[in-house]
Amino acid sequence: MEKKEAVLEVKDLSVIYKSDLETVYAVNHISFSIEKGETLGLVGETGAGKTTTALGIMRLLPQRTARFTSGEILLEGVDLKNLSEKEMLKIRGEKVSMIFQDPMTALNPVLTVGDQIGEAIFLHNENNLSKKEIDQKVEEMMEMVGIPKERKNEYPYQFSGGMRQRVVIAMALVCNPEVLIADEPTTALDVTIQAQILSMICDLQRQYQTSVIMITHDLGVVAETCDKVAIMYAGEIVEYGTLAQIFTGEAHHPYTTGLFGSIPSLTQNTRRLHPIEGLMPDPTNLPKGCKFAPRCEKCMEICRQEAPQVSINDGHQIRCHLYMKKEA
Amino acid sequence: MAKYTIKRLLYMIPVLFGVAFLVFTILSLTPGDPGTIILGITAKPEDIAALNAEFGYDQPFLIRFFNYIGDIIFHFDLGTSYQSRQPVIEDIIARFPNTLKLTIFSMSLSAILGISLGILSAVRQYSKLDHICVVTALIFASIPGFWLGLMLLLIFALKLRVLPSYGAGTLRHFILPTLTVSMTSAAGLLRLTRSAMLETVRQEYIRTAKAKGASEKRVIWKHALRNALLPVITTLGTSFGASLGGAIIAETVFAMPGMGTLITTAIRQKDIPVVMGSTLFLATLFSLIILIVDLLYAFIDPRIKAKYQSGGKSRG
Amino acid sequence: MVKKKTRKHAQLAEIWRRYRKNKTAVVGLVILMFILFIVIFADLIVPYSKCIEQVGAERLQPPSLQHFFGTDEYGRDLFARVIHGARYSLFIGVATSLMALVIGAILGASAGYFGGIVDNVICRIMDVFMCVPPILLSLAVVAALGSNLRNLIIAITISCIPGNVRLIRSVVLTVAEQDYVEAAKSYGTNNARIIFRYVLPNAVGPIIVNTTMAISDMILSAAGLSFIGMGIQPPSPEWGALLSSAQTFIFSSPYLLIFPGIFIVLTSLSFNLVGDGLTDALDPKLKD
Numbered sequence: 001m002e003k004k005e006a007v008l009e010v011k012d013l014s015v016i017y018k019s020d021l022e023t024v025y026a027v028n029h030i031s032f033s034i035e036k037g038e039t040l041g042l043v044g045e046t047g048a049g050k051t052t053t054a055l056g057i058m059r060l061l062p063q064r065t066a067r068f069t070s071g072e073i074l075l076e077g078v079d080l081k082n083l084s085e086k087e088m089l090k091i092r093g094e095k096v097s098m099i100f101q102d103p104m105t106a107l108n109p110v111l112t113v114g115d116q117i118g119e120a121i122f123l124h125n126e127n128n129l130s131k132k133e134i135d136q137k138v139e140e141m142m143e144m145v146g147i148p149k150e151r152k153n154e155y156p157y158q159f160s161g162g163m164r165q166r167v168v169i170a171m172a173l174v175c176n177p178e179v180l181i182a183d184e185p186t187t188a189l190d191v192t193i194q195a196q197i198l199s200m201i202c203d204l205q206r207q208y209q210t211s212v213i214m215i216t217h218d219l220g221v222v223a224e225t226c227d228k229v230a231i232m233y234a235g236e237i238v239e240y241g242t243l244a245q246i247f248t249g250e251a252h253h254p255y256t257t258g259l260f261g262s263i264p265s266l267t268q269n270t271r272r273l274h275p276i277e278g279l280m281p282d283p284t285n286l287p288k289g290c291k292f293a294p295r296c297e298k299c300m301e302i303c304r305q306e307a308p309q310v311s312i313n314d315g316h317q318i319r320c321h322l323y324m325k326k327e328a
Numbered sequence: 329m330a331k332y333t334i335k336r337l338l339y340m341i342p343v344l345f346g347v348a349f350l351v352f353t354i355l356s357l358t359p360g361d362p363g364t365i366i367l368g369i370t371a372k373p374e375d376i377a378a379l380n381a382e383f384g385y386d387q388p389f390l391i392r393f394f395n396y397i398g399d400i401i402f403h404f405d406l407g408t409s410y411q412s413r414q415p416v417i418e419d420i421i422a423r424f425p426n427t428l429k430l431t432i433f434s435m436s437l438s439a440i441l442g443i444s445l446g447i448l449s450a451v452r453q454y455s456k457l458d459h460i461c462v463v464t465a466l467i468f469a470s471i472p473g474f475w476l477g478l479m480l481l482l483i484f485a486l487k488l489r490v491l492p493s494y495g496a497g498t499l500r501h502f503i504l505p506t507l508t509v510s511m512t513s514a515a516g517l518l519r520l521t522r523s524a525m526l527e528t529v530r531q532e533y534i535r536t537a538k539a540k541g542a543s544e545k546r547v548i549w550k551h552a553l554r555n556a557l558l559p560v561i562t563t564l565g566t567s568f569g570a571s572l573g574g575a576i577i578a579e580t581v582f583a584m585p586g587m588g589t590l591i592t593t594a595i596r597q598k599d600i601p602v603v604m605g606s607t608l609f610l611a612t613l614f615s616l617i618i619l620i621v622d623l624l625y626a627f628i629d630p631r632i633k634a635k636y637q638s639g640g641k642s643r644g
Numbered sequence: 645m646v647k648k649k650t651r652k653h654a655q656l657a658e659i660w661r662r663y664r665k666n667k668t669a670v671v672g673l674v675i676l677m678f679i680l681f682i683v684i685f686a687d688l689i690v691p692y693s694k695c696i697e698q699v700g701a702e703r704l705q706p707p708s709l710q711h712f713f714g715t716d717e718y719g720r721d722l723f724a725r726v727i728h729g730a731r732y733s734l735f736i737g738v739a740t741s742l743m744a745l746v747i748g749a750i751l752g753a754s755a756g757y758f759g760g761i762v763d764n765v766i767c768r769i770m771d772v773f774m775c776v777p778p779i780l781l782s783l784a785v786v787a788a789l790g791s792n793l794r795n796l797i798i799a800i801t802i803s804c805i806p807g808n809v810r811l812i813r814s815v816v817l818t819v820a821e822q823d824y825v826e827a828a829k830s831y832g833t834n835n836a837r838i839i840f841r842y843v844l845p846n847a848v849g850p851i852i853v854n855t856t857m858a859i860s861d862m863i864l865s866a867a868g869l870s871f872i873g874m875g876i877q878p879p880s881p882e883w884g885a886l887l888s889s890a891q892t893f894i895f896s897s898p899y900l901l902i903f904p905g906i907f908i909v910l911t912s913l914s915f916n917l918v919g920d921g922l923t924d925a926l927d928p929k930l931k932d
Binding site for chain 2: 668768769771772773774775776777778779780781783784785786787788789860864867868871872873874884887891894895898901902905908909912913916917920
């Protein structure tokens, strides 16, 4: 396989939330990259820093509290961190767009869905489309995501959750962005609808060659949609590799092993699940060694003292002392 | 929409009937009968009885109530004043325009000031301007309207002598009373608009709009404002009532011949028909305003509008 | 049990910590303490006799060291009258708000919790009350019953019941819809227990804030009604009544209007500031 150029490259990114009382270390030195048309799964528990990463890329973090403390966000070689707000307006929606978790609250209740999809075109109207042409494009896009175009003058409350998520997807893809960030796009939906929405996102992605960051805590979703996977824990990427490396590879970060142990399997006859004991560490007061050490079954003395470095094996990255030792 | 309007109009009938009953019942608790009130306790009992019969006071309570309602509906007659022996409606017609003018001026001023400053304050949250707006609003919300009126009177009419201190002859007469009445409700509207706006910009759809690439300005004007104004509109009816109340008290400060001075004078003279007629008149007006505000709200919020257009059904 | 107590304690400490951060709210609390001090120790500050003592030779004296706030048209010391008047305003404000709260809570909570016909009847009656502007309702009550302290309290309380019923009903409705209430219902907890254990504690925040702010409104309404002669009558040193009789002397002795007015504003402002501070302190999610 030839090495393609990365569309989006995140290098050593850290984000903190600082209030006058405490500092939350939400994202700590994470790096990943996505090539054209590729899907990266960002997997982890609630509070692992997935959404912060996404909002950081969009530069939509709360201005008063959030700060980048290190790293770069390179979109086609340009660091988004250095762009002005005005320049970011041209990026958002056009180059990078985002789908949010809860379609019930993601749409403006007093504007019609047609207006809301059309607004995305209007805001990035480089071809100077007329009102009529925008309208036409809205209708095309609606049909593409499976909503009858006659419904464009209806308001969000007239749509079900799944239909609303289709509207949100139409809105995100209508400008044909380079990167689509999907923040748990199916978590709030019924299981049957989830599959429809996921396959629709995949179809559209193939059609437009969009790169996707799929944020989820559902390993099933990852298996179905992703090419690469990054497992996040307490603001760090603890394991990073191709879908095959993560799902079938031999060496794994204990947290990844734990995650897989937490899902029921149909093929293996397991008696009971093996959930990971304990809770995520307090992000205002992270352990000084390995962040996962307090919950790790294979925790060693060094894990409590020293933060592990990343060991790389054929692109498969694991941040764990277990594997560092082997190398040495 | 027509269906909703008709439904709301029909509902007004029992409500107004209830209002009339409430006011009539409260005021019927007044001790003494019209004969004694007008002629005094020293008058001859037969004269008192004759007068009571003239006012229909010899009838039982419920009959009197239905007679009163009947007179209003069929003869547009709100009763007869004990003092002047003239129909109450004539007093109202003479006094009401001043009160209405004052209320409308005050409402407009407070809506313009309160809503625009409230938006500005929310948009620049944590700024110096925001801080000043919030504190000033809290202070104005704590100043009794009548005292503000007295202070304005002291400064502008008595010390600086730039504005008239009493009466209602020209528009200039309305400047000080309008300021007096509007400041309190402007303060309330500012606080409400600000918090509604802050609540709205925290909503997820605002983030969606930003993710589309909408600028801060566009997000505020196109996405946040309409949603934020919905709760503000619902309170416009109440703030009309507050302005009306403020006007009633301000009339005393500025010796303005209006409904407020009419009612307070009537209360002092125990002229119950005037109190009753005026109160009912203003309460009816207020109910209509509330109705209009509700209809306006339904017109602006698509969720309510469509609910009634499609006969209450909404697609899931 | 001990654990529960400490948790409650920690919660209060957290609220107080958030409250303290808000400077204007702290200012409000200080003013409120000052007013409360006056109300409690009025007799020690200046004896009540000074309020009624008429000194013919000292009529309408401007403020001086003998009479901090000057004297009125009967030669009574305005400072003494303002200090003792604080009791009226505060008493009326607190009494009416609490009465309206209790009545509003009973009606609003039953309407919200039981729904159906109870809700319907209560709401329809409140609709009628809501159609009469509060001041007219108060005036009608005063017209019928006469103007004195007791009737003023009744008049003001009645006029603010409908708002309270609406507020508490909506709060109860929101809380009753929460999952934890559903859960409590599902394992057979009885109504009274649900209301007292789950619904009311969670509705306390907005109710405390609303009542604090209501005290301020009530103080203003009472002063307003007294001012137009429909509340407490002179010679009682109630602030609205003081202003009512001082109106005649607006040009010659404006200090008669200024001092009582400032005290009304301060008292009302203190409740507004405290209420505003509590809004943020009790509901941290409202702040970013």
